[in-house]
Amino acid sequence: MKDKQLSVSAIKEGTVIDHIPASALFKVVSILNLDKLDTMITIGNSLESDKLGKKGIIKLSKVFFEDNEVNKIALVAPSAKLNIIRDYGVVEKRVVEIPDEIFNIAKCVNPKCITNNEKVSTRFEVVSKSDLKLKCHYCEKITDQDNIEII
Amino acid sequence: MKYKNLVSITDFTKEEYMRIMKLAAEFEENHRQEILNGYVISTLFFEPSTRTRLSFETAINGLGGRVVGFSDSGATSASKGETLHDTIKMVSNYADLIVMRHPLEGSARLASEVSSVPIVNAGDGANQHPTQTLLDMYSILKTQGTLENLKIFMVGDLKYGRTVHSLLQAMSMFNTTFYFISPDELMMPPTYKLQLDKMGLKYFEGKDLTEFLSEADIIYMTRVQQERFTDPIEYERVKNAYILKREMLKGCKKSMKVLHPLPRVNEIHTDVDDSPHAYYFDQARNGVYVRMAILTSILGIK
Numbered sequence: 276m277k278d279k280q281l282s283v284s285a286i287k288e289g290t291v292i293d294h295i296p297a298s299a300l301f302k303v304v305s306i307l308n309l310d311k312l313d314t315m316i317t318i319g320n321s322l323e324s325d326k327l328g329k330k331g332i333i334k335l336s337k338v339f340f341e342d343n344e345v346n347k348i349a350l351v352a353p354s355a356k357l358n359i360i361r362d363y364g365v366v367e368k369r370v371v372e373i374p375d376e377i378f379n380i381a382k383c384v385n386p387k388c389i390t391n392n393e394k395v396s397t398r399f400e401v402v403s404k405s406d407l408k409l410k411c412h413y414c415e416k417i418t419d420q421d422n423i424e425i426i
Numbered sequence: 427m428k429y430k431n432l433v434s435i436t437d438f439t440k441e442e443y444m445r446i447m448k449l450a451a452e453f454e455e456n457h458r459q460e461i462l463n464g465y466v467i468s469t470l471f472f473e474p475s476t477r478t479r480l481s482f483e484t485a486i487n488g489l490g491g492r493v494v495g496f497s498d499s500g501a502t503s504a505s506k507g508e509t510l511h512d513t514i515k516m517v518s519n520y521a522d523l524i525v526m527r528h529p530l531e532g533s534a535r536l537a538s539e540v541s542s543v544p545i546v547n548a549g550d551g552a553n554q555h556p557t558q559t560l561l562d563m564y565s566i567l568k569t570q571g572t573l574e575n576l577k578i579f580m581v582g583d584l585k586y587g588r589t590v591h592s593l594l595q596a597m598s599m600f601n602t603t604f605y606f607i608s609p610d611e612l613m614m615p616p617t618y619k620l621q622l623d624k625m626g627l628k629y630f631e632g633k634d635l636t637e638f639l640s641e642a643d644i645i646y647m648t649r650v651q652q653e654r655f656t657d658p659i660e661y662e663r664v665k666n667a668y669i670l671k672r673e674m675l676k677g678c679k680k681s682m683k684v685l686h687p688l689p690r691v692n693e694i695h696t697d698v699d700d701s702p703h704a705y706y707f708d709q710a711r712n713g714v715y716v717r718m719a720i721l722t723s724i725l726g727i728k
Binding site: 383385387388389390392393394395411412413414415416417 | 434509510511529530531532533535536550551552553554617
């Protein structure tokens with residue numbers, strides 16, 4: 276494990292998002308709007324992982340997230356873990372939790388839904404967390420894990 | 427009334443369903459009341475409909491209210507590219523309540539969020555048609571004397587039919603036993619069966635319409651449409667299996683009634699029409715009383 280962490284340089288203060296499935300890394304970047312940040316970010320992808328096969332990791336210098344903000348990534352990376360870093364040391368570990376409601380992150384799977392035809396922010400109720408199922412607040416159709424498309 | 431809008435059948439509680447049933451019975455007794463005098467109700471039909479629109483307008487006119495609206499969006503600003511959001515914003519300045527039908531699913535929920543006056547959903551695509559469900563329930567209550575512990579057969583297109591989905595959601599609060607009779611292609615979707623499992627309700631699935639019919643309190647027929655089949659040969663093979671004929675009803679309970687949201691094409695043979703079991707035309711008449719009850723409840727008059 277130590278060897279793998281060395282492959283990306285350490286940060287002094289900030290947040291490390293680890294155990295992101297490799298396929299979801301760039302979605303995480305987009306959901307958290309990391310492209311808008313001007314602080315130092317190190318992104319690694321397709322790193323060897325015992326649990327995930329290939330994983331991604333994001334190291335964000337001087338960035339700390341609120342729970343509700345970071346929980347948005349649970350949709351695409353439910354296995355992600357956060358390490359909060361102070362003075363080069365991990366002071367807190369957090370897991371992401373799927374929120375009960377999801378605003379404007381995912382697209383409704385139903386082409387006849389009003390949200391896919393008019394300028395309306397999407398909104399879902401999470402009806403199942405283990406086997407992810409989102410119920411559209413508008414058309415009431417279920418979008419499941421395989422069909423989730425991030426806006 | 428607690429809710430300002432009627433968008434989805436699940437917006438109402440069991441108590442609220444029963445309140446609408448009671449009010450509808452009152453209107454059936456006495457439907458010449460001028461209690462909507464001075465009210466303007468807008469009927470926005472972005473998609474054509476005969477029964478639903480006429481039924482609403484009959485209900486409104488019968489109670490002395492005025493109707494403004496359209497029955498074809500081709501003649502409105504929607505055809506110039508106006509968004510639903512803007513149309514609703516504008517109309518809510520004119521009317522006390524908006525009744526709307528729209529081809530897109532979720533449109534009524536969106537309208538309820540931008541409108542300053544109550545929205546009654548008269549059908550949003552394949553999603554919800556709650557006033558139909560309430561009139562179905564009123565028809566069941568009227569013919570069976572209760573909504574509790576009944577055996578309801580749903581026949582035909584159970585996959586796409588919004589009326590069966592909404593009726594299932596509403597009737598599942600009354601300890602109903604459901605029998606789903608459909609071809610393989612049009613079976614009840616798993617989501618709804620899961621809901622019943624969670625509530626501990628019994629249901630049966632089958633392909634043969636004649637089996638168990640003697641158990642039924644209600645047979646709810648829907649049409650098996652050719653366009654739902656990917657294989658036209660498969661459609662030809664099953665289409666006649668879901669046509670209800672008078673001879674099939676021989677062993678049925680005396681009190682059993684056949685319901686259908688209409689329009690019927692051929693799924694109920696005309697020889698059923700004068701059977702004592704036929705109730706589909708009475709069902710349509712009940713719609714007027716139920717809509718009177720819904721409108722006056724939401725407007726806070728009753």
